[in-house]
Amino acid sequence: MFKFTLSRILQAIPVMLVVVTVTFFLVRLAPGGPFDAEKAVPPEVLRALEANYNLDLPVWQQFTHYIGDLLQGDFGPSFRYPGRSVNELIAAGLPASAELGFYALLVAIVIGILAGIISSLRPNTAQDYIPMSAAMIGICMPSFLLGPVLVLIFGIWLEWVPVSGWGDIPGDKILPALTMGSAYAAYIARLSRGGMLEVLSQDYIRTARAKGLPERVVIFKHALRGGIVPVIAYLGPAFAGLLTGSFVVETIFQIPGLGRFFVQAAFNRDYTMIMGSTIFFALLIIVFNLLSDIVAVWINPRLRHQTQGG
């Protein structure tokens, strides 16, 4: 297990290096610069601004400067927000995004796995079709539609929950968590249904039932463990995605998270912010993929055997 983890960590280093290099040069190739605006910036002001952020140096020198700072954990100053460092912006947005991501994941797991189990118990009956159709709709319905619809029904017509905000008014976290979690819930429902169906047809389940165990124990103790393996593999990247926020959900609900910074950095050609968010996101994906692999191995004895053997 240790060897497996170590080798995965070592593999991550060249991946990160490629991510950093490619992003660095790609953002500079995109037309338009960070200081272009509707009102033209006078040339001498532009020169002063570029000198301020080392953009007057040859690109390879900018790159070595950047790598030097990066190795010290410094993502540099944001071009868009003159008084802010990229580290500061990420640190400011992460708590809200992570919290939202956590709730959304909770919603996704609870609803998704339950729906998956329910449909797998009586495949190809109404009990299967209804949750699975709902899941299909959940996958297809984009959050920029679902969000406003939920707000309209529960926020404006019924006035049960606030229409936006984050931690200002009690209950304002419910709709964003539902909006963001629903698409993931739908995937998880389909994955867990598939996993459960496969497990439920196996001999050891028949044995468990033959022993006269109550159905509840058969499902939750024996079948579920194997049935959710595909879900675990999916959760790693899903959690990385949820943590780093969603531009759409954050914009609809006015949440001060990372997702807005990420997308806006690209629109604004905020080079350092694009770099910082890309690197941060890549790191998260690598870490959570690794974690989900470790959990999958731990939960599934057959995989555990393979890693110890190899």
Added chain:
Amino acid sequence: MAIWRRVLTPLICLWLTACGGGETNVEMGNREKILQFGNRTEPQELDPHIVTGIPEANIIAALLEGLVAKDPKTLEPIPAVAERWEISDDGKTYTFFLRKNARWSNRDPVTARDFVWSWWRALQPALGNQYAYMLFVIENAEAYNKGDIQDFERVGVKALDDHTLEVRLTHPTPYFLQLLDHQSTYPVHRGTIEAFGAPDQRGTRWTRPGNYVGNGPFVLTTWQLNKIIEVRKNPYYWDADNVRLNGIDFRPIENVSTEERMFRAGQLHITQTIPIDKVPEYRKNNPGVLQVAPYLGTYYYRFNVKKPPFDDPLVRKALNLAIDRKAIVTSITKGGELPATTFTPPDTMGYTAESDLRFDPEEARRLLAEAGYPDGEGFPVTDLLYNTSEGHQKIAVAIQQMWNQYLNVDIKLNNQDWKVFLNSVNLGDYDIARAGWIGDYVDPNTFLDMWVTGGGNNQTGWSNPRYDEIILKLAPAADTQAERYALMREAEAILLDELPVIPLYIYTSKSLIKPSVHGIYGNLLDHILYKNVWLSDADGNK
């Protein structure tokens, strides 16, 4: 089923705690006299000599105050830090008498030397102040900013004593007093800025809550990124007795639909704008909260006059005559916009240009034939470029159809992401491009000086020696306003005759305002004088 009970019970509980309403932001605001302000985007900075955007200006106007302010109804100059001023007979020397009770929020007095130092800072080349040009009407300010002279003593601003400031201008500039209410001419507190870095260093921590020392009616107390900026009443402000708000909460809300929903749910007193498709609904059902006012800005198309066939004025005129502006404002923009027949919005400080821009498809066809394209025959493939946005697209589609219908000319629509778009226009890599211009101050000069040869915002390649002569030499030196306006009318007539640009409509500002808000009037600059604003307790109908 047991599972359902176990999962649903906590969920329902969570739901119920959320329900039951509670006080909205607006109710809280009315009670505590705190204005809930929708402010579009997260401000880039709060340093008046660095920022360029409207959301930033909205906040800075609460924190700092210039020599002169603007009347919120008429936009006429009213005393602010300066209690009065004298203008020399030649119109070139202004003497400002600063009020002795003007203070910074740390109780330091605001002196004439603060203004000299602040303008010195605003003109430092290394600061990268994009609005430094607002000070260029002052003698030698431009030369100093561009590094042609090093000695700031030669720039025309001098503190005669602590409370008297003398400013010498290059030309008599009738709009000079207006510039003094622009953030780029606001004073900043020297001790604070120097405590956090060099005066010309960008982005130091002096603008953070707790550090920010201002001289405006409010002080900065909270700044949470992408969430809220809170300002609260400044007890040391000279006119604090007349400030009726206890504070303002600025919320950066980028999505206009979210903003409108928040307004409906009682989370905002005032919005920056309103989704276009909601305007008719508010007009019909709730006109009391909708405020629409003419705005000092022009929506227009620019031609790349270096590129055939647009180097031919006949082609430009033909395309112009085939546009039905009235149809655009009545069936597309629908926000009370005015069809533009001049580039400078009509009645800009009493100035209205003469124009014969009109919709005349007959004449358009004749001119196009005269230019060598009878019935659109042989007209080259043309790109109409705009930055990605639903509104711009609708207008572009309409104009594409008009040109096709009346001139039999085929135009391809091409949309680009904002920064790519700016880059294309800047490099002259376009045929026809969408543009908008918002005046910096209420004077025709802000609409006309951009079209001089090689002007940074010209970007059409158009050039006319007589136009340059008027705008750069004759008009600034004019003795009287009447003479100056006459010259500017001549210049604008040249512009509208050669048409390097097609003005389409004059913008309007649109916002939603709760009935409990008083003291906000629609005006050309969408300008609010915060100390004039007050909130009534009940949200009754206005």
